[in-house]
Amino acid sequence: xxxxxxxxxxxxxxxxxxxxxxxxxxxxxxxxxxxxxxxxxxxxxxxxxxxxxxxxxxxxxxxxxxxxxxxxxxxxxxxxxxxxxxxxxxxxxxxxxxxxxxxxxxxxxxxxxxxxxxxxxxxxxxxxxxxxxxxxxxx
Amino acid sequence: xxxxxxxxxxxxxxxxxxxxxxxxxxxxxxxxxxxxxxxxxxxxxxxxxxxxxxxxxxxxxxxxxxxxxxxxxxxxxxxxx
Numbered sequence: 001x002x003x004x005x006x007x008x009x010x011x012x013x014x015x016x017x018x019x020x021x022x023x024x025x026x027x028x029x030x031x032x033x034x035x036x037x038x039x040x041x042x043x044x045x046x047x048x049x050x051x052x053x054x055x056x057x058x059x060x061x062x063x064x065x066x067x068x069x070x071x072x073x074x075x076x077x078x079x080x081x082x083x084x085x086x087x088x089x090x091x092x093x094x095x096x097x098x099x100x101x102x103x104x105x106x107x108x109x110x111x112x113x114x115x116x117x118x119x120x121x122x123x124x125x126x127x128x129x130x131x132x133x134x135x136x137x138x139x
Numbered sequence: 140x141x142x143x144x145x146x147x148x149x150x151x152x153x154x155x156x157x158x159x160x161x162x163x164x165x166x167x168x169x170x171x172x173x174x175x176x177x178x179x180x181x182x183x184x185x186x187x188x189x190x191x192x193x194x195x196x197x198x199x200x201x202x203x204x205x206x207x208x209x210x211x212x213x214x215x216x217x218x219x220x
Contacts, residue, residue, distance in 0.1 A: 004174040073171040074187050075178060135174075138183025 005067045006076055007135050012059045014128040016052060021121045024048040028114050035108040045117065078139060083130035087123040094119030148206050150180045153198045169193040 003011070024044070034041065072080075098119065102112050154160045162180070166173045169190055178184035179194075186194070195202045 004172060006172075006174075070172040070174075073175050074190065075171065075175040075184055138178055138181070139185075 004135070005063065005070050006072075007132065008063055008067060009060065010128050010132050010135075012063065013056060014125065014132070016055045016059065017121065017124060017128070020048055020052045020055070025114070025118060025121075029111075029118075034110050037109040037113040041110060041113070075139070079131050079134045082134060082139075083127040086130045087127035090126050091119060091123040094122065143212070144208050144210050145182070146185050146206055147182065147209050148180065149204065150176075150194070153200065153205060157198055165194070165197065168197045 028041075028044065095116075098112070098115055101107060101115075107115075150165075154162070154165060162176045163173045166176045169176075170193065171186075171190060175184065175186075179186050179190075191202060191206055195205045198205060
């Protein structure tokens with residue numbers, strides 16, 4: 001399969017995002033957890049973000065060395081804008097749903113913050129998937 | 140909005156007549172990536188006017204020789220000669 005630099009970058013971002021945040025949310029949202037979003041919870045989120053950034057930076061360096069880096073052109077920008085639209089729609093929908101759920105179920109801060117974080121991560125995944133789909137199918 | 144026409148192109152033929160110009164060479168000349176040239180040539184992406192004109196300029200032909208518009212499906216009766 002002849003993938004462009006941008007597609008390789010997107011596949012890497014998607015894989016790392018799903019692996020790191022999959023592990024984080026697998027631990028954070030299952031089993032026993034505190035009712036409130038405390039200092040330990042913050043440190044776990046920060047750790048997940050730091051690990052994600054470190055792996056992504058390493059991957060991008062390897063990719064830049066091994067692949068020809070192309071600057072973005074008009075097709076890349078158009079695909080990215082469509083992907084941002086889908087991600088935005090998901091984020092807006094998730095935010096309104098979460099606002100309603102927090103009030104209706106009197107949700108505690110631990111779950112509320114984690115679900116908000118999950119919707120941001122889901123929006124990022126939708127963006128990457130949309131871009132990969134449009135690169136594959138065409139506009 | 141659903142389009143009732145499709146944009147065809149002669150890029151493969153024009154590249155062949157331009158000393159077998161590669162997709163990468165064409166991409167470099169018009170300022171896009173090779174993947175975008177592949178997508179345009181495969182009719183999976185319709186480029187902007189700027190890119191279309193740059194492409195015509197590279198081949199030294201009018202725009203109509205690079206791209207043409209073809210209707211999809213049957214023509215309405217009033218458009219028949």
